[in-house]
Amino acid sequence: MSMFYNTYAIVLDSIDYGESDRIVKFYTIDYGKISGIAKGAKRSKKRFVNSLEPFSHVKLIFAQKPNAGLARVDQCELINGFHSIKKNIEIIAAASYFVELLSEMVREGQKNQKVFDLVLKFLKHLNDGKEPDTLTRFFEIRLLSMLGYLPHLDKCVVCKKLPDEDLKIYFSSAKGGVVCQSCITSAEPRVSISLGTAKSLSLAANASMEGLNRLILSSHAKKEGALVLEDFIKYQLGKELKSKKFMEKIKCEM
Amino acid sequence: MSYYAEPIMRLIQEFSKLPGIGEKTATRLAVHILNSSNGYAAALAKSLIDVKEKIKVCRECFNLSDKEICSICSDLDRRDDVVCVIEGINDLAAIEKTGGFKGKYHVLHGVLSPLKGIGPDDVKIMELVKKVEKGDIKEVIIATNPNVDGEATALYITKVLKSFNIKVTRIATGIPMGSDLEYIDAATLGMAIEGRREM
Numbered sequence: 404m405s406m407f408y409n410t411y412a413i414v415l416d417s418i419d420y421g422e423s424d425r426i427v428k429f430y431t432i433d434y435g436k437i438s439g440i441a442k443g444a445k446r447s448k449k450r451f452v453n454s455l456e457p458f459s460h461v462k463l464i465f466a467q468k469p470n471a472g473l474a475r476v477d478q479c480e481l482i483n484g485f486h487s488i489k490k491n492i493e494i495i496a497a498a499s500y501f502v503e504l505l506s507e508m509v510r511e512g513q514k515n516q517k518v519f520d521l522v523l524k525f526l527k528h529l530n531d532g533k534e535p536d537t538l539t540r541f542f543e544i545r546l547l548s549m550l551g552y553l554p555h556l557d558k559c560v561v562c563k564k565l566p567d568e569d570l571k572i573y574f575s576s577a578k579g580g581v582v583c584q585s586c587i588t589s590a591e592p593r594v595s596i597s598l599g600t601a602k603s604l605s606l607a608a609n610a611s612m613e614g615l616n617r618l619i620l621s622s623h624a625k626k627e628g629a630l631v632l633e634d635f636i637k638y639q640l641g642k643e644l645k646s647k648k649f650m651e652k653i654k655c656e657m
Numbered sequence: 658m659s660y661y662a663e664p665i666m667r668l669i670q671e672f673s674k675l676p677g678i679g680e681k682t683a684t685r686l687a688v689h690i691l692n693s694s695n696g697y698a699a700a701l702a703k704s705l706i707d708v709k710e711k712i713k714v715c716r717e718c719f720n721l722s723d724k725e726i727c728s729i730c731s732d733l734d735r736r737d738d739v740v741c742v743i744e745g746i747n748d749l750a751a752i753e754k755t756g757g758f759k760g761k762y763h764v765l766h767g768v769l770s771p772l773k774g775i776g777p778d779d780v781k782i783m784e785l786v787k788k789v790e791k792g793d794i795k796e797v798i799i800a801t802n803p804n805v806d807g808e809a810t811a812l813y814i815t816k817v818l819k820s821f822n823i824k825v826t827r828i829a830t831g832i833p834m835g836s837d838l839e840y841i842d843a844a845t846l847g848m849a850i851e852g853r854r855e856m
């Protein structure tokens with residue numbers, strides 16, 4: 404017997420399947436990440452009008468049999484298609500990165516309403532034209548924090564001391580945070596980070612949403628933060644994300 | 658299934674590999690071939706081999722053709738200065754059916770896709786730029802699909818063609834002919850209003 408579920412979701416990805424179907428990955432507010440098949444989605448545009456495109460916010464009804472891998476998408480109604488995102492290729496790339504990162508960081512069926520709210524809010528920000536680089540750093544650090552992967556940014560992970568203002572610090576993805584100059588070993592892979600960037604990222608992870616809106620990253624912190632988080636996320640996932648590579652490809656060929 | 662003789666079995670298996678063909682349909686097709694004339698079977702076999710041996714990609718537009726340059730590119734009645742950019746050859750056929758387009762084509766053989774990791778080097782975009790560089794093209798019409806990947810592709814092409822002094826246009830999206838406004842979804846209607854034309 405199939406059970407029916409009624410929920411809200413963000414479309415993470417969608418691929419054509421066979422002659423007329425599509426397999427769609429959703430992040431739902433009530434059931435976390437699920438994959439479903441939308442029968443006839445390629446032919447009958449009427450049933451799923453525009454709603455199966457990546458980063459759409461939708462109202463979803465799906466059916467699932469116990470122990471079946473794929474759910475069956477019965478209804479998917481568009482709430483917000485974030486159309487302004489689709490007017491700029493860098494913004495499309497950033498939104499794609501948000502949903503791909505989320506998709507890679509969570510397991511199927513792992514529910515987290517805060518994470519749902521986060522991705523929805525950040526897609527809205529992108530759609531409203533907020534600066535994508537800062538948004539991307541904030542999204543990364545907050546998602547990591549909500550899923551329990553926040554790196555240690557305030558104290559040295561080895562000696563647990565507050566780093567000295569006039570000594571250099573480093574970031575070690577393997578150790579999971581900042582390492583002070585006295586604790587770093589010469590052979591260790593590291594990314595350089597300044598105390599200011601570490602503080603900004605820590606603030607971004609812990610601030611309230613209102614506080615976050617007021618937080619400004621210096622251009623130095625943006626650059627450093629991008630390298631640190633890229634390295635850390637790559638270490639956590641064991642791979643580089645497709646949308647991340649895509650960003651590089653459209654940049655260097657311009 | 659062992660009650661079929663081996664050559665029939667083999668044919669059924671080959672048919673089953675085709676998209677949308679299950680074992681039942683495959684069996685029906687195989688029996689149909691068995692019951693038809695020798696000439697028919699030979700002609701079918703020859704067409705299958707010919708399509709693989711004779712079809713190549715047009716040097717100009719990347720359409721499929723049996724010649725170096727396809728029939729559209731070598732058609733003197735078609736305009737050289739308007740190029741319509743499409744994702745694949747199915748789209749070319751669809752636009753040709755309208756009968757309303759008298760320019761040339763450029764087949765990308767794919768679209769950019771951030772989520773699938775498909776970048777500019779994976780589709781024929783640089784080839785389009787080179788074509789435009791020659792200076793004979795006045796307008797490029799981008800007719801990729803109106804979805805995320807199609808839009809990303811259109812935006813990228815617009816960007817790389819920006820430095821050339823040519824017109825870059827995007828096909829209109831909107832309300833299908835014969836439909837009723839009140840039943841159109843908000844996204845489509847919104848795009849139709851945005852892409853309105855003067856009367």
Ligand SMILES: [Zn+2]
Pocket residue numbers: 559560561562563564582583584585586
């Ligand atoms: Zn230390």
Ligand SMILES: [Zn+2]
Pocket residue numbers: 715716717718719720726727728729730731
């Ligand atoms: Zn041609």
